[in-house]
Amino acid sequence: MIITRFAPSPTGRLHVGNIRTALHNWMLARQGGGRFILRIDDTDAARSSEAYVDAIRADLRWLGLEWDAEERQSARLDRYEAGFKALHDAGRIYPCYESAQELEVKRKIALGRGLPPIYDRAALKLTEAERAAKDAEGTPAHWRFMLDHAEPIQWDDGIRGAQKFDAAQLSDPVIRRADGSWLYMMPSAIDDVDMGVTQVLRGEDHVSNTAVQIQIFTALFAAGFAAAESAAKALPAFAHEALLVGREGKLSKRLGSLGCDAFRERGIEPEAIVALLARLGTSLPVEPIADRSALIASFDLSSFGRAPAKFDEEDLERLNAGIVHQLAFDAVAARLPQGMDEAGWHAIRPNLAHVGETGDWWKLVTGPIAQPEFGDDDKAFLALAANLLVWGESPWVTLTGALKEATGRKGKGLFLPLRQALTGMDHGPDMGELLPLIGETEVRARLHQAAA
Numbered sequence: 388m389i390i391t392r393f394a395p396s397p398t399g400r401l402h403v404g405n406i407r408t409a410l411h412n413w414m415l416a417r418q419g420g421g422r423f424i425l426r427i428d429d430t431d432a433a434r435s436s437e438a439y440v441d442a443i444r445a446d447l448r449w450l451g452l453e454w455d456a457e458e459r460q461s462a463r464l465d466r467y468e469a470g471f472k473a474l475h476d477a478g479r480i481y482p483c484y485e486s487a488q489e490l491e492v493k494r495k496i497a498l499g500r501g502l503p504p505i506y507d508r509a510a511l512k513l514t515e516a517e518r519a520a521k522d523a524e525g526t527p528a529h530w531r532f533m534l535d536h537a538e539p540i541q542w543d544d545g546i547r548g549a550q551k552f553d554a555a556q557l558s559d560p561v562i563r564r565a566d567g568s569w570l571y572m573m574p575s576a577i578d579d580v581d582m583g584v585t586q587v588l589r590g591e592d593h594v595s596n597t598a599v600q601i602q603i604f605t606a607l608f609a610a611g612f613a614a615a616e617s618a619a620k621a622l623p624a625f626a627h628e629a630l631l632v633g634r635e636g637k638l639s640k641r642l643g644s645l646g647c648d649a650f651r652e653r654g655i656e657p658e659a660i661v662a663l664l665a666r667l668g669t670s671l672p673v674e675p676i677a678d679r680s681a682l683i684a685s686f687d688l689s690s691f692g693r694a695p696a697k698f699d700e701e702d703l704e705r706l707n708a709g710i711v712h713q714l715a716f717d718a719v720a721a722r723l724p725q726g727m728d729e730a731g732w733h734a735i736r737p738n739l740a741h742v743g744e745t746g747d748w749w750k751l752v753t754g755p756i757a758q759p760e761f762g763d764d765d766k767a768f769l770a771l772a773a774n775l776l777v778w779g780e781s782p783w784v785t786l787t788g789a790l791k792e793a794t795g796r797k798g799k800g801l802f803l804p805l806r807q808a809l810t811g812m813d814h815g816p817d818m819g820e821l822l823p824l825i826g827e828t829e830v831r832a833r834l835h836q837a838a839a
C-alpha cells in the first residue's frame with residue numbers, strides 16, 4: 388500500500404511551490420489506491436500558529452486534495468523522546484556546547500581556508516570530565532546526530548536517479564536544541580517510520596536532508612525502534628522535484644501573491660491550478676484537463692525533468708479559460724447571476740476567461756442593452772428582420788435564412804447588424820443559443836427599437 392505525506396510547517400500560507408508538492412503526493416497516493424497523510428510540522432512552537440493550520444486545511448479543501456489522516460508533530464513529542472533515547476543508547480547522538488557565535492567563527496575560519504564549513508566534531512572529543520564541567524557550569528547542551536562516515540549514502544531517486552553522498556562532507560546535524568525542542572530532521576524520519584510512509588516526494592532543497600535522514604532511518608531500524616504494527620520496516624522511496632521558478636527567475640519574492648486566496652480572488656479555478664501543477668516540469672503536455680482521474684492516471688515520476696520548472700501566470704490564465712469552458716452548471720450555479728439557468732450557462736461559458744465575468748454577458752440577455760446608431764440601410768434591414776421573425780424551433784437559423792434570401796446579404800453584412808441590435812455588441816455568445824434566452828417579445832422589441 389502506497390502511503391504519502393504532505394508535511395507543511397504552519398508558519399505561513401501555502402504557495403504554488405508547496406501546493407505542487409501537496410498535489411503530487413496526493414496524486415501518487417490516489418493513483419496507487421493508497422493513503423495521503425497531512426502532517427503538520429509544528430515543532431517550532433514560536434513560529435507555528437493555529438490560524439495557519441486552519442488556512443492550510445482550507446486551502447487543501449478548496450483545491451480538492453482530501454487527506455486520509457492528519458498528524459501533528461506537537462502531539463508526538465513522546466515518540467521523538469523515545470527515538471532520541473534509542474539513538475542515544477546506540478551511541479549515535481552526542482551533546483555539544485558551542486554557542487551560535489562560536490559555530491559562526493568556526494564556519495568563517497573554514498571558509499577562509501577554502502574548506503567546506505563542516506562541523507568539526509570538537510564536542511565529540513570532549514572527555515567525560517570536560518562534559519561534566521560544561522554541565523556543571525550550566526552551559527546547556529544541544530544534540531547532534533553522528534553520521535556514519537564509513538560508507539557512502541546512496542539511493543535511487545525517483546526523479547534524479549542514482550544519488551551518492553559522502554557523509555564526511557556533511558555536518559552532523561543538530562537534531563535537538565539546548566531548550567529541549569526538536570529540529571526538523573529526526574522527527575520527520577520518526578514520523579515516516581511510524582506512519583509507514585512508502586514514498587517521500589518533496590522539493591530538491593531537501594536532497595541533502597534525505598542523505599542525513601537515510602542514516603537516521605537506518606539507525607532507528609538497527610536500534611529496533613520501528614516496532615509498532617503500522618511502522619515501516621524499510622526505507623521509503625525518495626524523489627526530489629526540481630524547484631519552481633518564475634518567468635524572470637526566482638519565485639521567492641512573489642510567493643505571497645501565489646497562494647489560494649490570491650488565485651481565488653483573481654477568478655482562478657482550483658481545477659486550473661491542479662491541471663497546471665500536475666504536469667508543470669514534466670514531459671507531459673500541460674492542458675486544461677478538468678478530469679482529475681485522467682491527471683492521476685498519467686502521473687509519472689519518470690516524466691519529471693531535472694531543470695527548474697517555470698511557473699507562468701499566463702499559462703494559468705490560459706488553462707483557467709479552458710477549464711471554465713468545461714465547467715458543468717451544477718459546479719458553478721451558486722456563483723451565477725440569479726435566474727440564469729443551464730442553457731444560459733452553456734451559451735455564455737465559451738466567452739469567459741473567469742466565471743466572475745458571467746454577469747456582464749448575462750446582461751445581454753436580461754437587458755437593457757445599449758444599441759449603436761444604425762444607418763438607413765441597416766434600419767430597413769432590421770425592420771425587415773422584425774417582420775420576418777418566426778418563433779419556432781431555431782428562430783436564429785430561420786431568421787437569418789429568410790433575410791439572406793430576401794436581401795442577398797451574407798457574412799458580416801447579414802449577421803453584424805442583427806448581433807448589434809440584439810446584444811449591443813460586435814461579438815459574444817452564439818446567437819442561436821442567445822435568442823431563446825432573450826425570448827420572443829424582447830427580441831422583437833429590440834429589433835423594432837433598432838429600426839426606429
Ligand code: GLU
Nearest residue numbers: 394395396428575589593
Ligand atoms: N516541514 C518540512 C518542509 O515544509 C517538511 C519537509 C518534508 O517533506 O520532509 O519543508
